[in-house]
Amino acid sequence: MPYVNIRVTKEGVTAEQKLELIKGATELLQRVLNKNPATTFVIIDEVETDNWGIGYDNVTTLRANAAAKAKAG
Amino acid sequence: MPYVNIRVTKEGVTAEQKLELIKGATELLQRVLNKNPATTFVIIDEVETDNWGIGYDNVTTLRANAAAKAKAG
Amino acid sequence: MPYVNIRVTKEGVTAEQKLELIKGATELLQRVLNKNPATTFVIIDEVETDNWGIGYDNVTTLRANAAAKAKAG
Amino acid sequence: MPYVNIRVTKEGVTAEQKLELIKGATELLQRVLNKNPATTFVIIDEVETDNWGIGYDNVTTLRANAAAKAKAG
Amino acid sequence: MPYVNIRVTKEGVTAEQKLELIKGATELLQRVLNKNPATTFVIIDEVETDNWGIGYDNVTTLRANAAAKAKAG
Amino acid sequence: MPYVNIRVTKEGVTAEQKLELIKGATELLQRVLNKNPATTFVIIDEVETDNWGIGYDNVTTLRANAAAKAKAG
Numbered sequence: 001m002p003y004v005n006i007r008v009t010k011e012g013v014t015a016e017q018k019l020e021l022i023k024g025a026t027e028l029l030q031r032v033l034n035k036n037p038a039t040t041f042v043i044i045d046e047v048e049t050d051n052w053g054i055g056y057d058n059v060t061t062l063r064a065n066a067a068a069k070a071k072a073g
Numbered sequence: 074m075p076y077v078n079i080r081v082t083k084e085g086v087t088a089e090q091k092l093e094l095i096k097g098a099t100e101l102l103q104r105v106l107n108k109n110p111a112t113t114f115v116i117i118d119e120v121e122t123d124n125w126g127i128g129y130d131n132v133t134t135l136r137a138n139a140a141a142k143a144k145a146g
Numbered sequence: 147m148p149y150v151n152i153r154v155t156k157e158g159v160t161a162e163q164k165l166e167l168i169k170g171a172t173e174l175l176q177r178v179l180n181k182n183p184a185t186t187f188v189i190i191d192e193v194e195t196d197n198w199g200i201g202y203d204n205v206t207t208l209r210a211n212a213a214a215k216a217k218a219g
Numbered sequence: 220m221p222y223v224n225i226r227v228t229k230e231g232v233t234a235e236q237k238l239e240l241i242k243g244a245t246e247l248l249q250r251v252l253n254k255n256p257a258t259t260f261v262i263i264d265e266v267e268t269d270n271w272g273i274g275y276d277n278v279t280t281l282r283a284n285a286a287a288k289a290k291a292g
Numbered sequence: 293m294p295y296v297n298i299r300v301t302k303e304g305v306t307a308e309q310k311l312e313l314i315k316g317a318t319e320l321l322q323r324v325l326n327k328n329p330a331t332t333f334v335i336i337d338e339v340e341t342d343n344w345g346i347g348y349d350n351v352t353t354l355r356a357n358a359a360a361k362a363k364a365g
Numbered sequence: 366m367p368y369v370n371i372r373v374t375k376e377g378v379t380a381e382q383k384l385e386l387i388k389g390a391t392e393l394l395q396r397v398l399n400k401n402p403a404t405t406f407v408i409i410d411e412v413e414t415d416n417w418g419i420g421y422d423n424v425t426t427l428r429a430n431a432a433a434k435a436k437a438g
Contacts, residue, residue, distance in 0.1 A: 017324050022126030033313075039128075053259075055257045058234075077171075101167060102154075116368070165350055172345065220419055222333060225367060247389040250389075311422075319421075329421050331419075
């Protein structure tokens with residue numbers, strides 16, 4: 001009866017992609033630890049890019065910097 | 074000083090129901106472990122049904138299947 | 147299919163008390179939101195008192211202060 | 220590679236304040252434990268005041284009570 | 293930069309199995325959402341069977357019941 | 366009334382360091398958002414290096430590789 005919590009930035013993840021994550025995580029737990037899919041929870045949290053920081057910056061800025069760099073490049 | 078995190082699917086939970094969950098969880102910690110309500114946090118997370126998976130499926134589909142079955146029945 | 151996570155300090159919670167928390171939280175979700183107990187998870191995390199802070203202090207110190215006060219009183 | 224999750228009530232936290240939290244938490248982990256900022260995640264969750272309980276009440280009510288008291292005072 | 297938290301009961305999961313979970317979850321996020329493995333965290337929490345409840349019972353009891361049934365069968 | 370959860374690898378963090386994290390996180394929330402320290406929780410989770418993955422590997426291996434490199438260097 002595992003619980004899997006996947007946290008990603010909220011950047012247009014589609015319902016299809018979410019379902020792939022759910023299926024993939026459930027399959028992983030079944031394959032590696034023989035866990036029962038019927039009691040495997042997968043919960044996806046989508047986090048605003050302003051609310052996710054890494055390396056002293058938020059993801060909003062990281063994405064803007066990457067886009068500017070791509071344009072300049 | 075307990076911390077209780079209740080995660081449920083986002084399916085129309087009312088403010089009254091949330092308050093009942095808060096009161097019930099606080100009372101539970103006070104009764105069983107004599108915890109002080111003044112420092113008992115209860116946080117309710119409502120999760121979109123597309124973002125919650127169980128048994129290789131998402132809850133959106135599970136609810137649709139159940140509704141179809143009820144209608145057919 | 148709720149997920150309830152109860153975090154308390156690790157201070158001798160017994161298996162019986164844990165079971166009371168499990169039963170109480172499951173009953174709460176069933177009563178308030180009509181959730182199915184068969185897919186209600188309750189997970190209890192016990193946290194060392196050195197690892198839990200409140201009001202600029204850790205619980206280890208808060209407990210020691212309270213004990214000293216009780217003795218002095 | 221620390222993971223820091225900050226949960227606060229959703230009451231108008233600005234992007235600038237979020238960035239201060241991200242910077243402050245990252246600096247803290249670097250200063251105290253010499254952790255690499257490049258792999259330090261800070262995730263801020265904003266929780267509706269109806270969904271956060273303390274002392275048998277929700278924060279919505281606590282705020283309303285405080286505002287009424289301030290007005291009466 | 294995803295964060296994946298896998299919670300399972302503490303029942304002899306080996307370091308090899310944990311590594312398989314880490315690899316599988318990282319691969320899943322890379323495949324479905326094109327996330328960078330260098331900033332994908334996977335954290336596995338092992339929870340004592342007394343501390344995990346489902347269906348009004350703890351996993352310690354569920355395992356004992358299943359073992360008794362298997363023996364009787 | 367914020368809740369701060371700091372997750373780090375279990376690699377000899379001392380009680381003094383934990384207290385510094387508690388004080389620093391509490392001060393951060395008070396300074397940036399004017400939150401009351403009396404209801405600010407800071408919880409530190411120490412995670413075994415086998416249980417923390419990044420970049421398709423666990424931290425146990427990352428640490429061993431870094432040590433071997435340092436020795437060779």
